[in-house]
Amino acid sequence: MLKRIAAIGAVIIIIFLLIDCSMQKVAERDEGYTQSNLWAYYLYTDRDIRWAPRASESYHFTFTAQDGSQPQESSIVYSTDAPLVEVKNYLASLGYRAVEHNGWSEKWEKEGNVTPYFYISHDSKSHSLTLCKVDFR
Numbered sequence: 001m002l003k004r005i006a007a008i009g010a011v012i013i014i015i016f017l018l019i020d021c022s023m024q025k026v027a028e029r030d031e032g033y034t035q036s037n038l039w040a041y042y043l044y045t046d047r048d049i050r051w052a053p054r055a056s057e058s059y060h061f062t063f064t065a066q067d068g069s070q071p072q073e074s075s076i077v078y079s080t081d082a083p084l085v086e087v088k089n090y091l092a093s094l095g096y097r098a099v100e101h102n103g104w105s106e107k108w109e110k111e112g113n114v115t116p117y118f119y120i121s122h123d124s125k126s127h128s129l130t131l132c133k134v135d136f137r
Contacts, residue, residue, distance in 0.1 A: 031060070032060040032061050032062040032063075032075075032077060033060060033061055033062075033063075034060050034061070035061070040061070040063070041061065044061075044063040044074065045061050045063065045074055046074035046133045046135070048094060048118075048133050049061065049074045049075065049076050049131065049132075049133055051090075052076050052087070052090055052131055053086045053087060053089075053090050055078055055082035055083050055086040055087055055129070056078040056079065056080045056081070056082040056129075057080070058078070058079035058080055059076055059077060059078045059079060059082075060076075060077050060079070061074070061075065061076055061077070062074075062075045062077060063075075071115070071134045071135055071136050072134070072135050072136070072137055073132050073133070073134050073135075074132070074133050075130050075131060075132040075133070076130070076131050077128055077129075077130045078128060078129040078130070078131075079126075079128055080127055080128070081127050081129070082129045084120070084129065087120055087129065087131050088120070091108045091118055091120075091131075094110075095110050095111075096108040096109060096110055096117075096118060097109065097110075097111065104121060104122050104124075105119050105120060105121040105122070106119060106120045106121075107119045108120070115134065115135055115136055116133055116134060116135035117133075117134055118131060118132065118133050118134070119131075119132050119134065120132075
């Protein structure tokens with residue numbers, strides 16, 4: 001009986017690992033994923049990005065896993081021109097402040113902390129706004 005329970009447990013773990021690997025591939029696609037994909041949303045979306053304002057009706061999430069010196073990134077991409085003030089107010093409420101601005105993006109950091117940081121970027125072609133949290137874990 002104990003062997004049967006152990007075998008069933010091993011099969012369940014393998015199934016979850018396979019699902020997780022396939023969901024990470026979904027989360028890392030260029031087109032991202034939506035909040036309705038519960039597995040990707042809760043496992044790969046950073047908490048601060050999950051709580052970000054829904055500043056437009058159309059949005060999706062993206063994720064990039066940490067790979068060597070490349071940081072982990074979790075983003076919300078607003079598909080239409082979203083009100084930038086809502087996003088900035090949200091970051092300010094978390095204790096972040098703008099430290100760099102180059103015309104198409106802004107970097108936000110907490111005083112005295114280099115990471116994690118956020119950046120807000122604009123894509124003038126697609127009229128999208130992206131809020132991304134970058135972290136080395």
